[in-house]
Amino acid sequence: MTAAVGTLPVAQAPARRDIGLKRRYAAETRFRWYGRVAISIGVIFLAVMLISIVSKGYTSFMQTSVLLPITFDAKVIDPQDKRATDPSVLIKANYPNLARDALAARLGISPDDKPQMAALKGFISDGVRTQLRDMVVADPSIIGTTRDVWVLASANIDSAYKGQIDLGVAETNRKVSDKQVGFMNKLRDEGVMAGKFNTGLFVNGASSRPETSGMGVAIIGSFYMMLIVLLLALPIGVAASIYLEEFAKKTRLTDIIEVNINNLAAVPSIVFGLLGLAVFINFLGLPRSAALVGGLVLTLMTLPTIIIATRAALAAVPPSIRSAALGLGASKTQAVFQHVLPLATPGILTGTIIGLARALGETAPLLLIGMVAFVADYPTTPLDPATALPVQIYMWANEAERAFVERMSGAIIILLVFLMVMNITAIVLRRRFERRW
Template sequence: MTDTTASAAPGAVESPFKRDIGIKRRYASEKRFQAYGLIAIFLGLIFLLLLLWSVVSKGYTAFEQTSINLPITFSQDIIDPKGDRSDTALLMANYPKLATDAIVKVLGINPDDKTAVREAGQMISASSRTQLRDMVLSDPDIIGKTVSVWVLATDKVDTALKGQVDLSVDESRRKISDQQVQWMREMKADGAMKMRFNTGLFTNGASSRAESAGVGVAIIGSLYMMLIVLVLALPIGVAASIYLEEFAPKNRWADIIEVNINNLAAVPSIVFGLLGLAVFINFAGLPRSASLVGGLVLTLMTLPTIIIATRAALKAVPPSIRAAALGLGASKTQMVFHHVLPLAAPGILTGTIIGLAQALGETAPLLLIGMVAFVVGYPASPLDPATALPVQIYMWANEAERAFVERTSGAIIILLAFLAVMNITAIILRRRFERRW
């Protein structure tokens, strides 16, 4: 029997028609693959833009804060009735009454109308007490004078002025009354109330009042931790990488160490938090909520990233550089530190900055070591209680007040700005010093 299966005979020439169909199919397949890639990039950009829009649209208003310009009369009868300028009298004076008297005068309210006076005073932030007290303590001669002072409005006035409160609903369903809304509009029209740049967002510490809450302490705490990570992780990571790549014998133990380093880079950050809690706090007795403990935990988490990046940078240096150095009589140590390491420096710097950026955005390990403390004052040293930017964002996100929503998004914008600067710096350094072989 003959085989009836159609098969091309040896040496047969493929028809031009079939060859054209194969080429068209190949081109169509390539175009589909390119289209899939473009669709993937487009979807990624869409999701990124949606994320940025959701953050920016809610957080850009946090960079402005409603303030009221009041002619504060620093009455001696209220501040220092005895006239002895004692520290106790200056510290314990009824400064909110000074602000309330000033706004009553601005609005033309009858001082005998207690309800109106109380509602007017509720438009001024309680932080005015600290502001006026500090003015008197820094210059006691201000007592008896009238000074124009910008004080913060309360969060309910701020959100209402920014249009974040539906004023068309019944008065009983909102925190700001119709009378306060009317006063707010009058002062805005007169220029006594307006939006000003919110410097307190960058300088103030934690506060239960949204209008006076800021990320100043969190920024200082994050800077302390990043400095600790840089001082510890960079030299340890680079030294370990140089030894493993250039000096360590290639045996089973070296393979085990390399596998474990790669595994540590994939360990969830919360595990490092548990390690820090057990070792640095429970065993070593270091203080909770301290930047030092946070920096040590983030150092452990960042080390694998720096080691992997540094080893990759060392491997990228051509073997001919090593051979030429050794051939000219350099020792192995001289070869590494005088020739290989300078050429690998751009990659090492890039990996270090990326590791620092990753550490800056970590929250879970810091929560476990107690960096969720309510810290008002700036930490004077890494041993003092502090918090960090991601933790501050987490704490504000759990607040019930509407005004903290914009504070949360505003802090996210600040954190993203820090991360963007660090990543852009890494890109610039890589392109500036990178050498192609």
């Protein structure tokens, strides 16, 4: 005999409960697998991206160079012996001829062998002109002597030496001739041609030649901009957050301000570039391509992030801290600045570093204020023309030369390292100094 429970007999109720539990467990298992699949897909895409970048860019940290016995012939550098009265003759000399003759001597080629000498054209980088000129200008006493100098190979020879050019195809279908390949193999076998660490990638400015181009100007420009953002966005953002969170009364005006701050944090970065172009360049007349303008634009973009993070850090401090300080006779200002703000500092630092990391990787607003210009000289002040790391990557991506793609990937690796260091620093600071209430 069974008693009815609702519409089910008592004997059938446990069986129905078991079925319901199995369905719930099955749904939970499926959800866990959905999460694992989603994470796996994300990790796969991240791995593909990193592998693609690293595989194309790691070779940019090495540059093919040739050791040549350069004879600084006075007949080529200063044939009329005017350097004592006119030092400019040292700048105008035909230094590439010195390097070409040294290369011909190294390969055992006679200067009268026109076909062989023609094959040497394009083997050494044109940047040898600047390299040898700087050596002579710095020390004119080397004129008339022979010095062993490591000079850069051209971009095509560098790519061939690194195995990035298929030498098995017909000579007409590649930029490196068979004679140049023979020269390259001979120099490599003699141990005078090798891949050396590419310091120029970090110290050189922009150049039309891939082998001599670098990120030096972009690194300095990014440093200036990040310094400006830190000096302006941090104090302004913290001050605004303290006022809104601790002192401002909850009125319609403060509600409007809070809504607009949250909206500004989601505004596309290119809009801040348009604002900077209209206000800082067209209205205030600040110079285009200057790190100062870039820093001001990135400050406007970073402020909402810092304000939101700072307010969250201030709100996380328990009200009992404020009450205890006020109960002991502290003023409102003393309670905020001497008790609440120090406890909220870890959260403020984390938000600031994350904001700086976001600003460091921005490109669109900088393009609109002219920081995409070709800048070869180091900026000495924030008012000088400069560029930034993400903009330099953008410029190299638009170049047709194969070697620029290699440098673009190398620059991406360096930028990712900077961003990883900044984000890891933010995580370490948060875990090191955060307090749980």
